[in-house]
Amino acid sequence: MPESVARQRMEGAREREVLLGALALLVEIGYDRLTLDAVAARTRSSKATLYRRWASKAALVTDAVALLAPSDLELPDTGSLRSDLLALAGVEGYFDVKGTRLVGGLATAVYREPEVHEAIRQKVVDLGTAHLRALLQRAAERGQLRPDVDIELISSVVPATAFFRLVFETPGKLDPDLLRRLIEHVIVPAVAPEPARG
Structure with a gap:
């Protein structure tokens, strides 16, 4: 399968699903024990596709961390x-x-x-x-x-x-x-x- 097709399939909702799976594994086993193979198994993804999309564990985790911050909360404005x-x-x-x-x-x-x-x-x-x-x-x-x-x-x-x-x-x-x-x-x-x- 061409690399461009594999990358396209990892965009949007599917990519988010993989990143959330990586975050769930981080909670369970921590960074040291996390592997791309484990993420592939958890998210039922092709290992080859994951390795093409993310060159390393650090790259995958960096993208996953982007999901953590509550950036869309509405600020209260009470005057106090x-x-x-x-x-x-x-x-x-x-x-x-x-x-x-x-x-x-x-x-x-x-x-x-x-x-x-x-x-x-x-x-x-x-x-x-x-x-x-x-x-x-x-x-x-x-x-x-x-x-x-x-x-x-x-x-x-x-x-x-x-x-x-x-x-x-x-x-x-x-x-x-x-x-x-x-x-x-x-x-x-x-x-x-x-x-x-x-």
């Missing part, structure tokens, strides 16, 4: 940073526990595969904090943040803390009240302007 953050935390799919398991499965690749590390940084870290950064930037424009607030740093506090809990304290489980407490007791106090002195 606290209310916006609480509303965002309650959006279904904003913090995906399965996504965190996937990141755990990719842990070794972060250190060994620069290509995969960069994909994780862009799709999981940058896009994963984009919604928080946007809400904080909008609050700054409203005058609801201190001028010296480091938005990049603050936007990483919630996902970093939640990830730590999911990996080390309560593996695979996230206290539904954790995000609210982080917002009300950490984020909002850290960024709020100082009260005007009379």
